[in-house]
Structure formats: C-alpha cells, structure tokens
Amino acid sequence: QKKTEIQERSISLNYSEEVTDVDLSSEQRDIVRVIENSLVAERFETFLLHGITGSGKTQIYIEAIRKTLELNKQAIVLIPEIVLTPQTLVRFQYYFGDQVGIIHSRLSAGEKREMLHRIRRGDFRVVIGPRSAIFAPVSHLGLVVVDEEHEGSYKQTDAQPRYHARDVAVLRARLNKAVVILGSATPSFESLYNVQQGLYKYFRLGKRITQRSLPRISLVDLREEWKKGGSYPVVSESLELKLESRLLTHEQAMILQNRRGYSPFIMCQECGFVSKCPECEITLTYHQANHSLICHYCGYREKAPDVCPVCHGMDIVYRGIGTQRLEEVLNENFAGCRILRMDQDTTRGKHGHLNLLEKFRRGDADILLGTKMIAKGLDFQKVTLVGIVSADQGLHFPDFRASEKVFQLLTQAAGRAGRGSGSGEVVVQTFDPSHFIFKYLMTHDYQAFFEKEMASRKSLKYPPFSRLVLIRLEGKELPVVEQHAQAVASFLWKANKNRLYTVLGPAPSPIAKIQQIYRYQILIKQDKEKDPSLNYVRHILKEGLIRKNNIRNWPVNVIIDVDPMEIL
Numbered sequence: 001q002k003k004t005e006i007q008e009r010s011i012s013l014n015y016s017e018e019v020t021d022v023d024l025s026s027e028q029r030d031i032v033r034v035i036e037n038s039l040v041a042e043r044f045e046t047f048l049l050h051g052i053t054g055s056g057k058t059q060i061y062i063e064a065i066r067k068t069l070e071l072n073k074q075a076i077v078l079i080p081e082i083v084l085t086p087q088t089l090v091r092f093q094y095y096f097g098d099q100v101g102i103i104h105s106r107l108s109a110g111e112k113r114e115m116l117h118r119i120r121r122g123d124f125r126v127v128i129g130p131r132s133a134i135f136a137p138v139s140h141l142g143l144v145v146v147d148e149e150h151e152g153s154y155k156q157t158d159a160q161p162r163y164h165a166r167d168v169a170v171l172r173a174r175l176n177k178a179v180v181i182l183g184s185a186t187p188s189f190e191s192l193y194n195v196q197q198g199l200y201k202y203f204r205l206g207k208r209i210t211q212r213s214l215p216r217i218s219l220v221d222l223r224e225e226w227k228k229g230g231s232y233p234v235v236s237e238s239l240e241l242k243l244e245s246r247l248l249t250h251e252q253a254m255i256l257q258n259r260r261g262y263s264p265f266i267m268c269q270e271c272g273f274v275s276k277c278p279e280c281e282i283t284l285t286y287h288q289a290n291h292s293l294i295c296h297y298c299g300y301r302e303k304a305p306d307v308c309p310v311c312h313g314m315d316i317v318y319r320g321i322g323t324q325r326l327e328e329v330l331n332e333n334f335a336g337c338r339i340l341r342m343d344q345d346t347t348r349g350k351h352g353h354l355n356l357l358e359k360f361r362r363g364d365a366d367i368l369l370g371t372k373m374i375a376k377g378l379d380f381q382k383v384t385l386v387g388i389v390s391a392d393q394g395l396h397f398p399d400f401r402a403s404e405k406v407f408q409l410l411t412q413a414a415g416r417a418g419r420g421s422g423s424g425e426v427v428v429q430t431f432d433p434s435h436f437i438f439k440y441l442m443t444h445d446y447q448a449f450f451e452k453e454m455a456s457r458k459s460l461k462y463p464p465f466s467r468l469v470l471i472r473l474e475g476k477e478l479p480v481v482e483q484h485a486q487a488v489a490s491f492l493w494k495a496n497k498n499r500l501y502t503v504l505g506p507a508p509s510p511i512a513k514i515q516q517i518y519r520y521q522i523l524i525k526q527d528k529e530k531d532p533s534l535n536y537v538r539h540i541l542k543e544g545l546i547r548k549n550n551i552r553n554w555p556v557n558v559i560i561d562v563d564p565m566e567i568l
C-alpha cells in the first residue's frame, strides 16, 4: 500500500486517499488481453465496456494505459466531471504519477495555456480531463478512454462547435489507428446500438470485485403512504426504519433528491398563484436562507411573499421537496445524526466538493444527501443504504430520452450501496410503482430495459434509428420569433419534396423563455435508412437556409444543433 495525494497547484485538487494494488479477476484479465492485442497491432477499434457498478472498470483502463505507455504511445482519459470524481484521479496518479496531466475546468486561462504547452512539449503521457481534453495536443495517441460514456456532459451544448466528445474520440482514434474504450454501467443507447450494428466490440463485466452481489432494491408506493398518514412523507416509514438501523450499526447512508433548494415552488391556496421568474418562464424555487425565491436558470432572486401578490390571501404553501427541505426533515427525525448536504449551493468554493467528500469518507457524517452529484462514481466502503426520495422525477419530461436518463441516474445512485464488505440495500420512493422502468431497475436488467425502449424508439423513429437536427430561434420579441420559426419550417417543408425527413414544429421550446429571450424550435427527424449521414439536410441548411436566406442578418438568433442531447 502506498498513499498518493493530489496536491499540485495547477490541478487545484486537494484530496487524498489510500490506494491498494489489486489483482485482476479472470474476467478482467480476458478483456485486458483483447484490448492489448489491438494496441500492439495498432488496430483502430472501439470497445464498449459495460460493467455493473463496482465491477472494476477503472482497473481495466489502467492496464490498457500501462500497455499504451509500454508501446511508447500516449493516452487521453475523459471523465465527465472531474471535481466529482477525485477517487478516480487518485488512482491514475498512483499508477502513473508525474506522467499524468490534468486539464481541469477550474483552471484559469493562463494555467490552461501552460498545461496545453506542456502537453505539446510531451511532458505528460496520460492526459485526463473533461470533454475538451479530447482535443489535447498529444502527438502519439494510442488510447482514448471515455469513462461514464453515457453522460450528457460530453456533448457541448452551450457554444459552437456543438460536438460530442465520444464521437470525436472515435474519429480521432480512427485517424491515429488508436484504440477507444467506452466504459459505463449504463451505456448510452447509441453505443449499444453501435454494438448491435457491429461497429463496436462489447465486453461485459458482470461481477462486483468485492464478490458482493448488487444491492437489493425495494419500492415504496407513496400513494399508499398517503392513505396511511394523510400526507405524502418526504421520508417513508420503510426508509426511516432502514436509516435508523444503519445509524445503530454505524454504517453510512446516501439519499438522493435531484432538486436543490427548499421547495420547487410556492403556491397560493386561494387563487392558485405560482411565483414565476419575470425573466424566464420558469417557476421560482424557494430557498430558506434569506427566505428567498430563486430562478435556477438565470439566478434572478426576490423575497418570498408572505401574502399572495394577486389575491392578498395568506395561505401560501410550499410544494415539492428540495435538498434543503430533505435535510430539515432528516434533522427532525434523527436527532444527533450527522448529515452532509451536497448540491450546487453547498459546493461553491474551490474545494467545496472535495471537503464534503473527504468528510464523508473519513466517517465524520452518517448521511450524505444531495442532488445527482452524489450519484456519480463515488466509492464509499461503509455505505450500505441508498434512499431515492422521488424516483419519478424527470420521467415525464418532454424528451424521448427521459426514461433512459432516469434509469441511468437511479442505477448509478443504487450502485453506491454495498461496495465494501457489507451488503447493500436501496429504497426507491415513487408515485407510480407500476411504471415499467422499475421492473427492470429492481432486477438490474439494463439489457431488457434497453430492448424494451428500443422497440418504442424504433416505432416512433427516434435516435438511434434516426438522426435529429434541432433548430432553435431566440429573440426578444415573441411575434418576430414566431414569424421566423414559421419561415424556417416553410423552407424545410418545401425542400422536402422527396419525403426524406420529417419536420416537427415550429413550437415554443419546453423552456419557452430564458432571461427575457423567447425560444421557439423545430426538429428535423431524418430516417437513418434514407440518409444516415444527413448529407441532404446539411446541404439544404447550409446552402438554402444559411446562405440564400442569410439567417445571420435575421433579427433572431438561429441555433442549429445536430444530434442534440437535450431538446429543452
């Protein structure tokens, strides 16, 4: 055993943890051998490594990197959110020490320039970073690892170019005759589909390294709880009992509620008034600190009203559960229990995340509650219970990927339980226990879930069976935005004489207004069988829309996003 610490100024991470050398299982060894063969042969190949939570995917990356360095080549490792996964970084540093260069989203512009300069000079043989690290100037690329490849953050959505780092990884590897490893416990449907199409090779890691089985998952029907108590509990009786027993035995628990703030909205009981952001068409979230209402899209804040601004009624209620409210309820129910809350509001400082994680790992807290931040890649040996407060959240989003995303989040969260010597348990609270995703969640059957979802995507012709192009129009005046959206749609209809694609919309975006800017959108759905590379659509957008119609001079902003990950 050797202790490794990440404490380099340019990395800005302060986190240390024991790393233990591990022996590969025979399952892992077989996979490593196949990957090594491709590396030695300099054969471009993409491997999808589908390993259940806690199955030791990182160790496979490490072996593959070791081989890459032996062959005098370099590796790029993509990690979705680097501050959230200090444990993974510690392990890479343990094995590769000074050869590791980390590109970090919190580096200053100067630090980043320096980093890129050093990479170009060849100071680092392993470059780790978020999506932009895929462009790192390494000259002898042998291997690209994309960890948690299903993560939406690999797609750049807020600025040009709107690339997906996973696609760039595959492209770059092909040009360099390099190897790609895409790893996940819940692979994206795009990647699983590419396996079916014979484009990627598939590996499955089906055993946890500790020999423990996957955690047992039980459902709590919140409607039944309501019948019992006359209200919807934040923490159901079943979850409460299980938490109590963990506190007695000094084990730890994690509780997921993917909503920050106190209450997602406040409402007047008398007239139904709901406070909305004046800049965006978004409900304001109540935060207890300063008794304020905050817009989670633009940051607008105001004092929470004591009387209804419309009818002057006094009966204002707080609806829904945010992490602050959950913290309050837990504090009330478990006096003396040490609770940490991890969300955007508690992790503002440079080391905010790390301090919390370090505290929890040391055992200075019994319960870690938080938003989806806590669901990702963390490995705490003493956690034997995971609670999910509102599992339905997000399930009814107007997005064809809604159930895929929820399933991934729930599986990842559940996977935090029972990673050490104690077996794990997960309590899932839901209003809709008959929803099909729970059947697959409880049996840990990602493959069956994938097949069921694929059947419905196929019949609706959604990706991966089609490709989408999202065209969004943004402007200050609603009629102008509407009128131009209509013009784009008419153009697309006219250009579609051969019925190559389908046009959906124009319609207001699900988030119809952000910071005084109105948003409209049009979706082009291109059947893959007719034009898999979107050649025709690209052509008409470029020649017809952008050049002939001269959209750059329009009074609205037109954004074109090919293969969007979000259609909000």
Ligand SMILES: [Zn+2]
Pocket: 268, 269, 270, 271, 272, 273, 308, 309, 310, 311, 312, 313
């Ligand atoms: Zn009112």
Ligand SMILES: [Zn+2]
Pocket: 277, 278, 279, 280, 282, 295, 296, 297, 298, 299, 300, 515
């Ligand atoms: Zn706002």
